[in-house]
Ligand SMILES: Nc1ncnc2c1ncn2[C@@H]1O[C@H](COP(=O)(O)OP(=O)(O)O)[C@@H](O)[C@H]1O
């Protein structure tokens with residue numbers, strides 16, 4: 001397997017490396033990763049996404065790349081690009097026989113493959129690399145924070161105490177690993193009924209503001225529940241989503 | 252650390268052992284685990300829950316047991332019981348200094364602790380043991396299916412393609428490990444607006460029926476989005492939830 005120096009050498013040319021994490025699954029981490037990538041790509045940046053959620057890869061589906069394969073040129077992986085904005089995607093799914101195949105791997109296997117993919121991919125021309133991390137604070141986030149000097153991490157949460165409590169573990173992990181927290185994205189903040197226009201706070205209300213104050217960080221965005229998102233995600237057309245929830249995001 | 256025989260010996264007295272898994276995080280696996288436990292406890296069964304989601308334990312919060320500790324008697328762990336129905340809970344959270352402390356463990360550590368807790372807990376008198384599994388198909392579900400002869404597994408999903416695709420990996424894992432699938436619970440099926448009574452299918456519609464047909468399994472329950480659930484979960488009072496979504500569940 002590859003050495004940490006080989007990983008560092010391979011990713012040296014990338015200008016910015018950030019990770020999107022949560023600790024809690026299902027809060028919309030992959031969706032936020034895709035929307036963040038889209039916002040940066042629309043400004044003319046060259047963006048790549050590393051779908052590091054090996055056990056539940058969903059980035060390929062969002063971009064309609066379910067059936068892509070990884071090509072090799074001059075001994076390095078060449079990443080497929082999204083249809084409209086040319087966002088490059090690296091996902092374990094491109095190495096699986098079928099997308100329904102479970103990756104039933106123990107931790108050490110995940111670490112080895114992650115470092116392999118980082119070292120053997122051609123990252124030339126990439127301005128931003130965004131890592132979509134799996135839920136939890138286990139092997140994948142740990143390996144990443146140890147192998148890669150991240151410029152920052154974006155934390156995704158939903159507006160309730162239970163989720164905030166688990167997301168706090170991810171915040172504390174980032175602090176322990178001296179990784180800069182760029183801010184919090186609160187997702188599924190409320191639901192606006194399409195029939196009568198009333199708002200319902202299904203998962204709770206404004207809990208992320210408290211979390212942000214406690215840790216002295218910024219709330220980057222509050223994204224409401226939007227039935228268009230699962231619909232266009234299922235159709236593989238996240239690039240057609242018009243709203244930009246990250247117009248001022250930069251660092 | 253303990254041997255597989257010691258684990259088998261310790262859990263031998265438990266009548267039924269089932270796991271609740273999903274593959275995808277945030278679909279409501281812990282909530283469904285708690286509601287299933289409640290349904291069985293209300294029928295007079297003695298129920299225990301093993302919160303095997305080490306990186307994001309949420310069962311203690313649901314039952315208002317955030318500040319519980321594990322006691323030891325005659326060299327074995329004695330589990331705390333819930334206030335109203337005496338549901339016993341085993342969670343890594345009871346061993347952590349604070350609930351915001353992240354468990355930043357690699358796979359092998361999780362496996363060791365899991366087998367330790369199974370072997371060293373006093374399970375006498377327990378009719379049903381329900382495992383709440385973490386998202387993914389990694390170390391924890393793998394260890395469980397190898398160490399414990401499960402009577403069955405309940406799969407939790409939400410009504411959209413992306414989630415179904417990842418949940419399918421969990422279904423295939425159960426098949427690979429010869430673990431019987433008891434059925435599918437579709438959660439967050441729709442939202443009924445409290446103001447005008449109209450239904451919105453925020454995450455999609457009826458996708459789980461297709462999944463169930465494809466694998467020849469039953470849909471055990473379809474649970475709508477209910478703002479009471481996050482509210483009473485945050486308050487630690489899941490036992491006060493009146494609706495029983497599992498009246499006919501038995502095996
Ligand atoms: N703001 C939102 N409104 C509606 N659905 C959303 C929103 N954000 C995410 N979703 C949906 O919720 C589910 C979980 O999102 P996903 O990005 O896969 O979460 P994670 O990566 O945290 O597991 C997906 O079906 C996705 O389409």
Ligand SMILES: Nc1ncnc2c1ncn2[C@@H]1O[C@H](COP(=O)(O)OP(=O)(O)O)[C@@H](O)[C@H]1O
Nearest residue numbers: 276277278279280281282439475476477480481
């Ligand atoms: N049917 C439901 N209606 C409303 N909120 C729900 C429902 N099921 C779960 N939730 C909420 O969704 C979040 C995720 O649920 P949880 O049980 O923690 O999922 P998982 O264990 O799959 O990560 C929690 O805030 C929970 O309160």
Ligand SMILES: [Zn+2]
Nearest residue numbers: 193196444447
């Ligand atoms: Zn309405």
